[in-house]
Amino acid sequence: MKRLLILEDETYFVGEGFGAKSSVTGEIVFATGMSGYQEMITDPSFKGQLLVFTSPTIGNYGINRDDHESMVSACSAVVVKNVARVASNWRSQQTLGEFLEKREIPGISGIDTRALTKKIREKGAMKASIIDMVPDLEHDFDQLRAIVLPTNQVQEVSTNKPYSIPGTGFHVVVVDFGMKQSILRELIKRDCHITVVPYNTSSEVILSYQPDGVMLSNGPGDPKDLPQVPEMILDIQSQVPVFGICLGHQLLSLANGADSYKMPFGHRGSNHAVREIASDTIYFTSQNHGYAIDQESLVGTDLMVTHVDINDLSVEGVKHKKYPAFSVQFHPDAAPGPHDGVSIFDEFIELMESEGKTHA
Template sequence: MLILEDGNYFKGYGFGSDKETIGEVVFNTGMTGYQESITDHSYNGQLLTFTYPLIGNAGINRDDHESVFPTTKAVIVKSFARRPSNWRSQMNLDEFLKEKEIPGLTGVDTRRLTKVIREHGAMKAILTDETEDIETLLERLRNTELDHDQVAQVSTTRPYVSPDKGKKVVVIDFGLKHSILNELNKRACHVTVMPYDTKAETILNLDPDGVMLTNGPGDPTDLPEVLNMIKEIQQKVPVFGICLGHQLIALANGAKTYKMNFGHRGFNHPVKEIATGKIAFTSQNHGYAVEAASIDPAFLRVTHTEINDGTVEGLRHRVHPVFSVQYHPDAAPGPHDAEDLFDQFTELMDSWKGGNLDA
């Protein structure tokens, strides 16, 4: 049974791990990419509902993981494929969730569940096989406080290197997706991945050509210690922020963030580039956003907005070599419309070294 803190509950059949779990229930509108989504650390602490009715038909393969140890709290589907059919498949979804100790729930009306989340917002929920005393479970759920150290739970604790002979990029890991590293590797970048709480001095001592601030889970205001690091490095080296990295850049430059009602989670979000009017379909996974009215135009300008709700989707610093986007240009899964942002990052690093910056 899945019980939401507003009192709604859904009965279904368990698969995957049989452990009980509590977290924030959210929904993803993607028709594909379930493996990448489940292994995305931005879903740390969340019960992930797929709106597409059949999940798992291509199985699980070794190549499409976005992390080694996924931390999604649970997977909720209308139906999952017990017999996947794909030449790369190594196991089915049930076997994978058992291996990773992630509980699953199937046989529920995910359309109704999604409508509840859309109306009342993402909220706490408990997935349990105790189905008799709902009121006691509901009280326990409401008295449970969700974690505020989510980035610390998923960030690397030790630096590591993905070597190449190109530009030296330091990646600050707030819960990074492997696809971000893949895009940097495609461009021959020498990548050093550092923990989320690395000090500015340590980063700058590596003599990077640029710094990448990655995606990650949770509320960006839970990371006040990161803001001073960003304030310091942005004066001395190009910085590119993605998703949580975008929100942290905004906070470091005086803007505010807010919790969205149910967030953007899917691969079909249209984003407009203000300068050109170009529309890109994007992959997104975030429950917080930058408050447009809080942006100081003397320091930041908005470069992209979401077509459907006007959310701030991109920022560029007017003084320093810094830009960011709320969506995922690495597009795993999702459309590849925005991959050129990684090229823009490499061009920015070239311009910075050549002294030809134009904010």
């Protein structure tokens, strides 16, 4: 089944279709890392995006029920050089192609992903479509350029109503902007009693749960598309400890007067080096974001930079100077990726302890 991957700059690639037999349009991005494709495909932060894997072969160890990061559709499409038709792993329950077909996610293989990645690095993330072979590409390029990508991804991936996960430790309210399940797993390991609430929950409702701490989760899209959230954060950060991850980090920063910007091609993958400034420690981290906080915009705010990216010196973490609030741009839950930053969850627990909170 021959298919086309077309970009808005009028570049196109011919490949073989697999997975769902549908056409799709979205922002095309690439992710590095040789493994972890299941976690990335099911990560809600990829909502609406065509996901390019830089590793040359994807799908070799199949799909299993335990490694999903969400049960909702995440990325819009999968782009690979080679797709493994046979999976070899004792946990495997289906092939990648079978999984994508069931999730109604189209895939395309046989693509020169090295050339495609170099183009994205050179020109930045752009709109792209996967379509059937057509005689008139010029018409399709015109249509692609005219498409306006949606800005309501968080609404689509957030929970619709609150739910709880019982625990005997601190009570943590998690605001779900497109949360990965691995975040919950790390809190469960620390015996937390968890209440997950929708992205648009007010500060009054959050505080009515009498939490020991509040976590702002990861999620897709531009943090400025959620103008009501910074006000909520301002209300709660002076009353309970707050911990933000990825989109949550950006929203905490915006709430305290910083500014964000769209990166040329973002950080996506499981091998990004980050330096913790206080200890001069290097972490290798999992990341997935297309926006970042402008470091210069932090001047004059009550936030201080705690972590920076080794490669481009972008802001990877902040801490409030007055209130018990901090955040990181990377994913300390490490799914997929190295576990260098997982101790940051322990820092959140210690922060709740230091604030004199009692167990739920």
